[in-house]
Amino acid sequence: QVQLVESGGASVQAGGSLRLSCTASGYSYSNYCMAWFRQAPGKEREGVAGRTRYGATSYTDSVKGRFTVSRDVAKDRLYLQMNSLKPEDTAMYYCARSSDASCNLASSDARTWPYWGQGTQVTVSS
Secondary structure, X not given: OXXXXXXOOOEEEOOOOEEEEEEEEOOOXXXXXXXXXXXXXXXXXXXXXXXXXXXXXXXOHHHOOOEEEEXXXXXXXXXXXXXXXXXXXOEEEEEEEOOXXXXXXXXXXXXXXXXXXXXXEEEEEO
């Protein structure tokens, strides 16, 4: 059974940093793309950052240069280092596993991303 568990969310002031973690279990971690999505109140869920099985990364434009996605294969963990946080980064952040090796951040549908964590809240105050 695939399980994804996020942690690391908190309330911080603008300009601060946080590191989110996602612990995966129940499957061969290295065979899929893993990604971070976020959803703010009243907004659609959006892809933030993803990392393929080969180590290629992708980011949504609004976080480029501020966020870094990485993984620790030995620990089956995915990380999101978030620096220079802005109030508009406030959202529930979710870890997701793709249905195959591709890493399509433009879609959050269940066919593309069938596995999700429960989310961790990030709140950035000005």
